[in-house]
Amino acid sequence: MTFPPARPLADPASTDRDAAPRRPSRAEAEEAVRTLLLWAGDDPGREGLADTPARVARAYEEFFSGYKEDPVALLARSFEETDGYDEMVVLRDIRLESHCEHHMVPIIGRAHVAYLPAGRVVGISKLARVVEAYARRLQIQEKLTAQIANSIDSVLRPRGVAVIIEASHQCMTTRGVHKPGVAMITSRMLGEFRTDPAMRREFLALTQNGRPVPEA
Numbered sequence: 438m439t440f441p442p443a444r445p446l447a448d449p450a451s452t453d454r455d456a457a458p459r460r461p462s463r464a465e466a467e468e469a470v471r472t473l474l475l476w477a478g479d480d481p482g483r484e485g486l487a488d489t490p491a492r493v494a495r496a497y498e499e500f501f502s503g504y505k506e507d508p509v510a511l512l513a514r515s516f517e518e519t520d521g522y523d524e525m526v527v528l529r530d531i532r533l534e535s536h537c538e539h540h541m542v543p544i545i546g547r548a549h550v551a552y553l554p555a556g557r558v559v560g561i562s563k564l565a566r567v568v569e570a571y572a573r574r575l576q577i578q579e580k581l582t583a584q585i586a587n588s589i590d591s592v593l594r595p596r597g598v599a600v601i602i603e604a605s606h607q608c609m610t611t612r613g614v615h616k617p618g619v620a621m622i623t624s625r626m627l628g629e630f631r632t633d634p635a636m637r638r639e640f641l642a643l644t645q646n647g648r649p650v651p652e653a
């Protein structure tokens with residue numbers, strides 16, 4: 438099973454007008470940044486901005502590197518020698534850096550991920566890498582939360598998966614409604630986390646201790 442980008446980019450050589458948009462060249466991306474600099478009211482030719490289009494293109498490669506990641510491959514390697522360990526595995530406070538798909542500005546926060554092993558466990562860094570693979574795309578928080586939980590569920594087939602994301606959206610703090618300090622909290626509970634209130638309570642007790650959400 439693979440989780441490709443929502444709509445894969447077309448082959449650059451394609452002439453099919455109905456195909457998905459082709460990936461532009463780096464030069465075209467830099468030209469687009471120059472246009473935005475002009476739109477902002479500045480002079481892209483002045484010294485301080487001369488290298489900015491190239492820097493922005495590089496930054497975008499980093500911010501949106503998740504499109505190249507395959508979360509299924511990240512989770513594919515699991516370990517069965519656990520001596521029957523079947524309690525909750527929780528990764529708390531995974532730093533989350535994403536970008537909102539409406540305004541392309543940062544979403545900053547943290548994610549908590551848990552699962553209930555059914556015979557197999559996965560390297561813990563891989564759970565953090567799955568968070569990163571989906572976060573480094575254009576997102577809304579609800580979809581990000583669901584994608585993380587669904588991919589762990591479908592690859593690892595555990596007895597349950599729980600994901601909570603607490604994040605601050607720069608599109609709400611630095612523009613528009615200007616409401617700093619507001620945290621958006623989303624969760625997705627699958628399997629026993631959904632059906633067993635005691636299991637859910639234990640996960641919440643382990644992860645929710647009232648610390649403030651990092652500011653965006």
Ligand SMILES: Nc1nc2c(ncn2[C@@H]2O[C@H](COP(=O)(O)OP(=O)(O)OP(=O)(O)O)[C@@H](O)[C@H]2O)c(=O)[nH]1
Pocket residue numbers: 537538539576577578579606608609612613614
């Ligand atoms: N549900 C959800 N909404 C989000 C997320 N990130 C940003 N938004 C919201 O998406 C909405 C987009 O609304 P629009 O009315 O199209 O955009 P806008 O005119 O810029 O709206 P304002 O932000 O209110 O100025 C805004 O309310 C954003 O706050 C997210 O992760 N989940």
Ligand SMILES: [Zn+2]
Pocket residue numbers: 537538539540541542606608609
């Ligand atoms: Zn936004």
